[in-house]
Amino acid sequence: MKVLIATGNRLLSTGLERLLTSHNGTTHKFHTTYSSQYASPGTWTGHDVILTDYAFLTRIPKESFDRSKILVLDAGLEKDTIVTLYLTENISGLIPVDSDVTMLLKAIKAVQKGEIWIDNQTIKHLLDKKISRKARQVAKLTEREHAIIKLVAEGYRNKEIAAFLSISEQTVKSHLNRIFRKSDVSTRTELLAKIHAQA
Numbered sequence: 424m425k426v427l428i429a430t431g432n433r434l435l436s437t438g439l440e441r442l443l444t445s446h447n448g449t450t451h452k453f454h455t456t457y458s459s460q461y462a463s464p465g466t467w468t469g470h471d472v473i474l475t476d477y478a479f480l481t482r483i484p485k486e487s488f489d490r491s492k493i494l495v496l497d498a499g500l501e502k503d504t505i506v507t508l509y510l511t512e513n514i515s516g517l518i519p520v521d522s523d524v525t526m527l528l529k530a531i532k533a534v535q536k537g538e539i540w541i542d543n544q545t546i547k548h549l550l551d552k553k554i555s556r557k558a559r560q561v562a563k564l565t566e567r568e569h570a571i572i573k574l575v576a577e578g579y580r581n582k583e584i585a586a587f588l589s590i591s592e593q594t595v596k597s598h599l600n601r602i603f604r605k606s607d608v609s610t611r612t613e614l615l616a617k618i619h620a621q622a
Contacts (some may be wrong), residue, residue, distance in 0.1 A: 424535050427470040428455045430496070431478040439474070443531075446524045467491075471535045472515075477504070480512065481597040485604050488513045492534040502548050509541070509549060511605060516540025568602050571595065575611055576618060 426443075430436045436455040443453055456466055467473075467487045475483060476496045483493065492515040495508060499520055508514050515534035518527055519542055530540040541549075564572070567588070574584045581599070585592040599611075608614045 424471045425452045425454070425469060426472045426474060426531060428453060428474045429479050429483065430476045442524055443528065446528065472531050474531065481601050485600060485609050488604065494518065494530060494534050494540065505545055506548050509545070517545070564602065564605060568598055571598050572602060572614070572618065576615060
């Protein structure tokens, strides 16, 4: 099994790779990437599981969610955020903040087999109608995402959108990846077709 460790922190990514390799032997192959490292399109292919953190989640291309199981490290996320991840981001599991290496390896094996890795407390929150309703509302497009969609529809490119909104081009890409996932599309063309169909 191939596992990509993709976090916003180089120390965390390489540390997890060494820790998991030493505890697991040669059963799995671990590779790392982190926020300051250039990630080519090939970085995201050929992995059974992608182990990531919340901050890095938006950088993962939408198509990777179809090819790989996504396992998120919990670094103290709010319950509503966790519920939203399960409802809208198509993640396969979340590693609780108090997990050890043995638990992490079990989670990796479980999601690779197609299982969902979820703790009982989160299941209770998913079943709580009030929290689930709030999470679905959070999952809707934000004002910034609506602004980006409007500019895409007007034909602006990422660089132009970044300049217009005074944000970085990378931030525009992150917003677009999130918009694609929320809208269940893969490209700008599909997004625009969906917008026109709903108009």
